[in-house]
Amino acid sequence: MPRFLVVLDVDSTLIENEVIELLADAAGSGRAVAEITARAMNGEVDFEESLRARVATLAGLSESVFGEVGRLVRITPGVPEMIAGVRDAGGRVAVVSGGFHEIIDPIAAQLGLDYWRANRLEVVDGVLTGELVGAVIDGTAKADTLIEWAADFGVPVAHTVAVGDGANDLQMMAITGLAVGFDAKAPVRDEADVLMDVRDLSQLLPLLGLRG
Template sequence: MPDARFLVVFDADSTLIRNEVIELIADEAGRGAEVAAATEAAMRGEVDFATSLRSRVGELRGIPVTGFTRVLARVEPTPGVRELIAAIHDRGGIAAVVSGGFHEILDTVAPSLGVDVWHANRLVAEDGALTGVVDGDIVDAAGKAAALRRWAAEYGVPTRRTIAVGDGANDLAMMAAAGLGVAFNAKPAVRAQADIVVGPVDLAELIAVLP
């Protein structure tokens, strides 16, 4: 593949999209409120992300995979996302997403928004229903940073020409690994450690910082 001029790696939930997908899935079983509280604690960095995710995914056991259709219908792209991704492509960049969420949703959402490459967790299903287990290694903070480095190498992009955009504590490692770390719609701990803080919930605000 030809080298890219730069690479922008986004978190998915509450960054690329307005929702927390695990909460939408949990709503299918009436467990959204409990899962939302646990997600908030994980995003603030109060609990270990992988441990929290396994616990939250356990709450999804028994939900039919047919519920994904309803979940996808509720996903709201963040304002400005299409404009930003178009600008990235116009300037010779790559738009990537790495998520502690799930391929089952991202495999539809990411290409619909023009994302070039993405990586997330996978949910195990048997007999048409979720088992409450994550398949394989969990995409946590270290996994996100590793994805950014891997894509930078694959696309021939120097680290100094990478941008990481996220909102939660599990985004801090990839933001630190990137040439520019952007806190978007972020928790206080993330805003405190970012190179740039974007307040308005409009991803088009980031066009100005693209190389």
């Protein structure tokens, strides 16, 4: 049986939440940020431009907000079972996200993920500046990351699976062996090989021949 590398989006895929919206709620900009997020996930606006606009509204928040928001995050049903099934079959599970390391790092460690990559928020003297640090993880970066991790794992891209829900996932979904739209927005529904509309990621296992 081939080994698979499963690469998932995070917000509204690995987790039930949109972290930028939780952070924005704490900053009092929740409604405006939710509208921008919806437009970005539907491919109506440039992702990096939209991300920087949303992050700018977080300026002035204390870095303690990461702990507060982290406690609100809920893992999507079926995630532990999916990870166990893939790992037991010799595969690896990873996430690449337009979200933020500050929230994803503890989740990835808790779940025992093999790889993860995300954006990083700038913090100066314990306060968010409303800026990002380093290159933005956008659609192109997600695709490049999937290729990088497949090479590191020693599997062909044909043995990778990309799971996502928004326009920012389309480039990695276009190159993967199996593109899974998970409770997906319109652009992804048009391009995915398989659609999953029940929010249970253990459904991925039968697609990989790992559970009947």
